[in-house]
């Protein structure tokens with residue numbers, strides 16, 4: 001396993017449960033990169049059916065995580081609210097509701113602007129046409145989930161090597177034969193690329209095209225705001241501005257327009273200026289309160305905003321688990337479970353075909369549209 005974020009830790013644990021011997025090679029410390037900088041959102045309101053199915057599974061696994069590993073994932077079901085201001089987006093989301101229900105997401109529903117204000121007291125704006133709301137979605141702790149899988153994996157014999165970088169992948173013809181690291185070489189017929197924003201580099205070491213690019217994202221957390229702890233995770237879909245309770249304050253962030261890939265994780269304070277107009281229009285109270293802290297992390301983005309999962313065709317033994325495009329924390333429980341099923345020769349209970357790496361050469365893609 002190359003990469004010890006939430007994805008590598010989840011897969012390692014699920015493989016070890018099925019009796020596999022696993023080594024996790026992590027250049028920094030477990031969960032310290034994108035995982036440790038993420039907003040903790042867990043939702044099922046995706047546009048593509050396989051993502052909804054995968055998220056149903058993740059939520060089920062999170063519900064059982066404490067019983068399974070002894071660690072509470074701190075999943076708070078504050079709900080997820082997608083605010084819609086564009087007619088086409090609103091129609092699109094309305095059309096998705098029956099699909100969500102087919103996948104068992106029965107409490108997802110359309111809410112009108114008056115109810116939006118009741119549910120989300122920070123929200124303002126006469127341009128809101130309505131929203132979709134799923135009260136059982138929410139936020140969980142990336143730290144807790146990662147340490148749950150790491151701890152339980154360790155007890156099952158997984159070897160975690162922190163502060164060790166993979167530097168090369170050895171092939172025997174078209175097969176994986178080993179991994180070279182800064183702390184020695186390993187012979188192995190299988191490598192999982194769980195290197196998050198750096199997954200393209202790991203692919204290149206094996207001669208595999210892994211189209212994942214890094215895009216920095218900033219998060220800001222406000223000073224205490226009183227009784228907002230039950231405020232739903234709220235996403236202004238047209239702008240991708242989002243916010244949710246974090247401790248006694250609110251956490252917020254937004255995507256960037258016209259950005260180019262970069263590995264920079266310095267906080268870009270100018271983002272606050274570019275967000276000022278949206279904050280003023282959508283949640284003005286956030287603009288009147290101090291910022292307690294801020295940090296930046298990397299999204300790991302694919303061209304269709306879908307993850308790349310499973311073994312690749314051209315190099316036997318090279319598995320991808322990367323490219324989560326900003327949703328990897330919530331997908332980690334399901335991804336670990338499903339890839340371990342696949343590895344063990346079972347049929348993954350959620351079909352993973354649309355996530356295969358070959359889609360970038362066949363051109364058969366089903367992009368995810370509900371991205372933030």
Ligand SMILES: Cc1cc2nc3c(=O)[nH]c(=O)nc-3n(C[C@H](O)[C@H](O)[C@H](O)COP(=O)(O)OP(=O)(O)OC[C@H]3O[C@@H](n4cnc5c(N)ncnc54)[C@H](O)[C@@H]3O)c2cc1C
Pocket residue numbers: 002003004005006007008025026027028029030031032033034035036037038039040041042164165166167194195196197198217218219253296297298299300321322324325326327328329330331
């Ligand atoms: C600001 C922000 C907000 C987010 N919000 C959410 C959210 O609300 N919900 C959600 O589901 N997701 C969210 N995400 C996305 C989520 O954080 C990621 O999708 C997820 O953490 C990916 O996990 P990972 O294990 O693949 O990557 P990482 O946690 O980055 O782990 C990859 C690891 O690989 C290691 N590595 C890289 N190269 C090497 C090498 N050569 N040798 C050894 N190790 C190597 C790195 O050190 C790193 O620790 C957010 C991300 C950001 C940045």
